[in-house]
Amino acid sequence: MSGDSFHPPVRTLMGPGPSDVNPRVLAAMGRPIIGHLDPAFVGMMDQMKVLLQYAFQTENELTLPVSAPGSAGMETCFVNLVEPGDKVVVCINGVFGQRMKENVERCGATPVVVEDDWGRPVDAQKLDSTLAAHPDARLVAFVHAETSTGACSDVKTLTQVAHAHDCLVIVDSVTGLGGSELRVDDWGVDAIYSGTQKCLSCTPGLSPVSFGPRAVERIQSRKHKVQSWFLDLNLIMGYWGSGGGKRAYHHTAPINALYALHEALVLLHEEGLENAWARHRHHHEALKAGLEAMGLELLVEEPHRLPQLNAVKVPEGVDEAAVRTRLLQRYGLEIGAGLGPLAGRIWRIGLMGFACNAKNVRLCLHALESVLTEMGAPVERGAALPAAERIYGVTA
Numbered sequence: 293m294s295g296d297s298f299h300p301p302v303r304t305l306m307g308p309g310p311s312d313v314n315p316r317v318l319a320a321m322g323r324p325i326i327g328h329l330d331p332a333f334v335g336m337m338d339q340m341k342v343l344l345q346y347a348f349q350t351e352n353e354l355t356l357p358v359s360a361p362g363s364a365g366m367e368t369c370f371v372n373l374v375e376p377g378d379k380v381v382v383c384i385n386g387v388f389g390q391r392m393k394e395n396v397e398r399c400g401a402t403p404v405v406v407e408d409d410w411g412r413p414v415d416a417q418k419l420d421s422t423l424a425a426h427p428d429a430r431l432v433a434f435v436h437a438e439t440s441t442g443a444c445s446d447v448k449t450l451t452q453v454a455h456a457h458d459c460l461v462i463v464d465s466v467t468g469l470g471g472s473e474l475r476v477d478d479w480g481v482d483a484i485y486s487g488t489q490k491c492l493s494c495t496p497g498l499s500p501v502s503f504g505p506r507a508v509e510r511i512q513s514r515k516h517k518v519q520s521w522f523l524d525l526n527l528i529m530g531y532w533g534s535g536g537g538k539r540a541y542h543h544t545a546p547i548n549a550l551y552a553l554h555e556a557l558v559l560l561h562e563e564g565l566e567n568a569w570a571r572h573r574h575h576h577e578a579l580k581a582g583l584e585a586m587g588l589e590l591l592v593e594e595p596h597r598l599p600q601l602n603a604v605k606v607p608e609g610v611d612e613a614a615v616r617t618r619l620l621q622r623y624g625l626e627i628g629a630g631l632g633p634l635a636g637r638i639w640r641i642g643l644m645g646f647a648c649n650a651k652n653v654r655l656c657l658h659a660l661e662s663v664l665t666e667m668g669a670p671v672e673r674g675a676a677l678p679a680a681e682r683i684y685g686v687t688a
């Protein structure tokens with residue numbers, strides 16, 4: 293009945309995100325609401341900035357969560373750093389690079405595309421030769437962790453190449469932050485955005501961003517007003533206190549969502565960033581061992597695989613959507629489908645944040661083997677779990 297409260301089923305979220313949320317984060321969300329200019333709230337915001345700086349490994353003053361999902365973090369970077377008439381090199385190796393190009397066009401700028409196959413990382417040499425051919429380019433944009441394919445690009449090298457051609461970089465690390473090595477200051481990243489619903493074990497709806505000194509300088513010396521009022525950092529800085537001075541109302545902050553992010557960042561700090569990266573790698577190794585023992589193949593080549601997003605090739609003749617439906621109905625387990633040219637050809641198995649644990653790896657391997665066997669797919673039976681257990685050091 294329409295008047296009843298909504299009680300969602302309990303699921304295990306091992307898709308491309310959202311991923312499972314730590315119960316401490318959900319509990320934090322239920323704490324009493326206070327005003328968004330309440331001194332207690334402002335104190336929490338100050339702590340949040342420090343925790344975000346830790347997560348990004350940066351001392352950038354302009355580090356804050358945008359009050360909207362990852363796509364808004366993406367737009368924040370583009371509308372603030374791109375001006376009409378600019379030339380921006382956009383690296384595309386999946387869905388999210390395509391969206392970056394769309395953003396560049398909507399800013400009235402000209403995108404120059406560096407294209408790589410879906411499932412491959414961005415090629416630094418191609419970027420270098422493209423920049424050499426376009427000396428008037430001002431910015432380079434690329435995705436660290438391409439969620440549509442599971443490929444990880446080399447942020448450090450790509451940033452070095454961009455800087456060698458006098459360009460700033462915008463990096464999408466919506467799926468990277470908290471799951472894969474990322475060092476904003478050491479690698480010289482100028483502008484970066486992320487999301488809360490992937491490796492941060494948090495609810496969706498916020499987008500942490502960080503801007504380095506050169507990016508801030510560019511924003512402050514713009515010739516045109518930022519086309520979006522809501523995402524104009526010059527105005528947002530007034531609320532987040534990044535420009536110094538007294539905090540002023542800009543928009544009503546999503547207060548309880550910010551409690552959630554604060555708690556998620558406290559959890560990350562407790563675990564330690566490097567331990568979180570290692571945990572993602574460890575459970576990925578176990579999942580990979582199990583999948584391969586079953587006879588399944590991963591899409592991305594070994595050195596470029598994201599531990600938190602495993603793209604698995606669908607065996608010939610298997611109805612991939614029917615498999616996902618059975619996993620959901622029988623095991624309450626969600627995995628993701630392929631997108632674009634990979635639709636019908638891969639599953640995307642996430643091991644993100646709180647969902648990245650041995651229990652989920654075991655559940656997923658067991659459930660997938662059982663459903664695939666039942667559907668007559670050519671999988672090796674009984675091999676997956678022992679292979680994963682070997683990684684965990686458990687011997688039968």
Ligand SMILES: Cc1ncc(COP(=O)(O)O)c(C=O)c1O
Binds near residue numbers: 487497
């Ligand atoms: C790499 C990447 N960029 C951007 C986004 C957009 O984030 P959101 O869906 O939170 O708006 C996503 C979401 O999956 C993503 O994976």
